[in-house]
Amino acid sequence: LGAVVGPVVGSLLIDLVSWRGVFWVNVPLCLLVIALGPRYLSESKDPEATGRIDWLGVAFGTAAVASIMFAIVQTETWGLDIRVVGLIVFGFALAAALIRRSAVHAEPLIDLTLFRFRSFTSANIGGFFYGLGFTAGALISSLLLQDVWDLSIRDVGLAFAPSPLLAAVVSPYAGRWADRIGHRWILFAGCLSCAVGYGSFIFAFTETAEPWSRYVPLSLFAGVGVGMTVSTWSSAGVADVPPARFGIAGATLNTLRNGAYGLGIAIVVALIAASGDTTTLLGIERAYAFIAVCYVLSAISVVVTFPAGSARDRAAAVAARPDRMPTG
Numbered sequence: 001l002g003a004v005v006g007p008v009v010g011s012l013l014i015d016l017v018s019w020r021g022v023f024w025v026n027v028p029l030c031l032l033v034i035a036l037g038p039r040y041l042s043e044s045k046d047p048e049a050t051g052r053i054d055w056l057g058v059a060f061g062t063a064a065v066a067s068i069m070f071a072i073v074q075t076e077t078w079g080l081d082i083r084v085v086g087l088i089v090f091g092f093a094l095a096a097a098l099i100r101r102s103a104v105h106a107e108p109l110i111d112l113t114l115f116r117f118r119s120f121t122s123a124n125i126g127g128f129f130y131g132l133g134f135t136a137g138a139l140i141s142s143l144l145l146q147d148v149w150d151l152s153i154r155d156v157g158l159a160f161a162p163s164p165l166l167a168a169v170v171s172p173y174a175g176r177w178a179d180r181i182g183h184r185w186i187l188f189a190g191c192l193s194c195a196v197g198y199g200s201f202i203f204a205f206t207e208t209a210e211p212w213s214r215y216v217p218l219s220l221f222a223g224v225g226v227g228m229t230v231s232t233w234s235s236a237g238v239a240d241v242p243p244a245r246f247g248i249a250g251a252t253l254n255t256l257r258n259g260a261y262g263l264g265i266a267i268v269v270a271l272i273a274a275s276g277d278t279t280t281l282l283g284i285e286r287a288y289a290f291i292a293v294c295y296v297l298s299a300i301s302v303v304v305t306f307p308a309g310s311a312r313d314r315a316a317a318v319a320a321r322p323d324r325m326p327t328g
Contacts, residue, residue: 012154064092130257130294130295132291136287143279170228193225
């Protein structure tokens with residue numbers, strides 16, 4: 001519901017006040033969460049956790065993501081020269097150093113033992129591809145509606161609303177089905193639905209603005225897909241993880257996915273910039289193609305790597321065979 005209200009209220013605030021209103025409205029909302037969160041949210045704790053932070057690991061991870069993203073964005077100015085290649089290689093080297101450090105550090109930034117659970121590993125792989133397309137898709141659609149079709153900010157917000165509204169309706173049912181039949185096929189179908197939605201944008205849109213006859217109906221495919229996946233990824237990642245480790249598992253999933261959000265935005269911005277000095281339909285189409293491919297890769301990865309059945313079924317199978325390591 002927040003994804004439905006957000007674009008509409010945000011567009012109205014920009015239209016009536018200014019872009020600053022979008023940031024100010026977050027202040028009372030954050031205070032409300034701070035007040036109500038401790039009362040209504042349950043928390044899991046790891047009795048073995050010390051609370052210490054691997055600050056060097058944090059520095060490695062942050063610098064790795066920043067280096068790769070900066071290199072991608074700078075391809076518009078520098079082209080594919082030695083500086084871009086050097087920054088990308090440097091970023092991957094830092095990522096490798098972080099993984100190596102996490103393997104030997106007493107309090108690692110990334111708990112590599114979680115990857116023994118097949119469901120956790122699969123959710124991270126699929127969630128990374130999913131994250132590359134998720135936030136980038138919203139950005140590109142906004143650029144299409146505003147810069148190419150020249151719609152007012154209020155009309156953009158209204159055109160954005162139906163898809164997340166449908167997602168809000170679908171999401172609870174997707175969660176129930178995931179509990180009953182498992183996460184794999186729910187995530188697979190949802191990612192494919194997103195791919196169909198963004199893939200259809202490539203062929204359906206022209207320079208002529210048709211937000212209600214083309215954009216909104218086709219965006220409903222993405223709405224169904226997001227409803228089936230956006231919360232399901234999180235539950236899939238911790239499906240086989242012991243409750244005491246839910247916190248670190250969820251944090252790892254969200255960190256990787258947030259990194260993918262930023263990387264995806266950097267890539268689509270570079271694709272648009274490479275297509276012209278201004279935002280063009282060709283650049284938008286290239287960005288949509290990248291997003292659709294990301295969702296297809298996410299669907300393929302999850303259907304290939306995620307364990308079959310529900311978490312309940314897998315737990316019962318492990319209980320019946322205590323000699324086996326519970327890898328999910």
